[in-house]
Amino acid sequence: MSAKTLYDKIWDAHVAHEAEDGTCLLYIDRHLVHEVTSPQAFEGLRMTGRKVHAPDKTIAVPDHNVPTTAGREDPAQMTEESRIQVEALDKNAKEFGVHYYPVSDVRQGIVHIVGPEQGWTLPGMTVVCGDSHTATHGAFGALAHGIGTSEVEHVLATQTLIQKKSKNMKVEITGKLKPGVTAKDITLAVIGETGTAGGTGYVIEYCGEAIRDLSMEGRMTVCNMAIEGGARAGLIAPDETTFEYVKGRPHAPKGAQWEAALAWWKTLYTDEGAHFDKVITLKGEDIQPVVTWGTSPEDVLPITAVVPSPSDFEGGKVDAAARSIDYMGLTPGQKLTDIEIDTVFIGSCTNGRIEDLRAVAEIVKGKKIKDGMRAMIVPGSGLVRAQAEEEGLSDIFEAAGFEWRLAGCSMCLAMNPDQLAENERCASTSNRNFEGRQGYKGRTHLVSPAMAAAAALTGHLTDVRDMI
């Protein structure tokens, strides 16, 4: 038998049907659902008289629209349209009998944080969701990717997706990371290297010592942004770190089933000599704390750099860079550390887990955020929030001047009331710096949680290495 990659192995284990031209029906083990991309899919089922094929493998949670302020059970806190979407999910989850975590449930949170937290996401699975950041679940060695609403309906009705196989790409991060450098810096540095279309047509496997050394939470941060690199999915082979994280979670296998699962999971690695169509290698020790300066996640530079000039680029990127620099209100040659910040947002499926909050607490403990700064911390789930409170992190945040919010997607995409005003500038731990992403004419600089914390204290983009 020829050598296989991790992707090949998971793919092969899930092909329910293959046509002569290679078009496959890929069986889906877990389907995660949220309120924004699902109402039309459930409506489609209703109109055609179809049922959900596997309600036990379908998990729904509202996250994009929900307010993050106290008293949010009061529907008056939502706009009429948001309330209708959340209520539609309540109704659809009940009518079609899928697992559901409503806003009032302490387990509610961002779908990509809830899935792993509850043990729905397991190694070797296929996981889809009507959300591009489904890539997050690849951290477990699960083939996980975003789908559109038509595909959501297709999975609800058939538990399969019509797919053709992607190509294999390896991203290796060798060696050790330097102090102050995090999983977020790795994933941004990779996109800076490959560009936002560098992964198009590929599934990425991240490997190498620096990846192995990451916790599960760090690995989720890395895989989360595989989509910003254009890849269909990102994967990391499961190992003891993975098994340790999964064990004992509410929906993880137990007893004899755990042993059987573990035996299979331990076969999920890329065989010696397996073929990759594209390989990228970065040295862990070369990666620095990074920040984005523009309006594409590929606009990445080390914090020690200066704003580039459009003439530094080639082809279509010259005009795009000029447009970005203008939109962001920057000047070529300006030091990144001189860029003043109005707002700090810490949260999202990229960086809304407990370790992210601990990293922030470490920087801000006993200090105060800059006068006039708006700074909010939005935990990724109700359970992350509860744990942070138990560990005393929320006390540290509130003493420093942060707003301590309830769980949701919040200002990552600003579909709820958490938004930037025109020209407001934000250091954000989220995943996209597109024009208008965090609010109309809002300006976003993507950073790690530690870097966001540093900026909150100083009022400008800051090299966190100067604070540790």
Add this chain to the structure above:
Amino acid sequence: MEKFEKLHGIAAPMPLVNIDTDMIIPKVFLKSIQRTGFGANLFDEMRFNRDGTEIPDFVLNKPQYRNAEILVAGDNFGCGSSREHAPWAIADFGIKCVISTSFADIFFNNCFKNGILPIVLPQEQVDILMGDAEKGENARMTVDLEAQEITTSDGQVIPFDVDAFKKHCLLEGLDDIGLTMEKKGAIDAFEAQAEQARPWV
């Protein structure tokens, strides 16, 4: 889904690279629970001022491109979110074909589910079509999916590739779910085998 007929229409040039899904349809418009009506807000922040007046420089506001049915776009069109509202908005506006050197994966798939043909071509050929599109409304391109050919306004023929299955579904306006349900036997058999092999799932 509507069948994709041979298209003879105006092409609008959008040479900007990395046009993302937030540009195509900003999130404030994702709150509908319908599939229709998104065309009015296609490219909203590029197309309209905050007070709702049009930005005259934006390509689809120019008189010669208001009825465009084809977009010729810069690299990596449709990057970002999985929102199908992006192709819904494009289709609702009346655009049936987008041509670029590359598309983001999820957007590309979403197009086919909504009767839109995304065509990938090498840079030199996109440059030719961009030049043709810049001629305005007198320059009508023809996109023939059956023959897999684009014909420029001056008669130059550019062939393109398309996945055979996706082509078949577009030409016939087929519903994916109906097709998959015909393979119910294979899905049931897979489930039975997977239940044995991986009972913890």
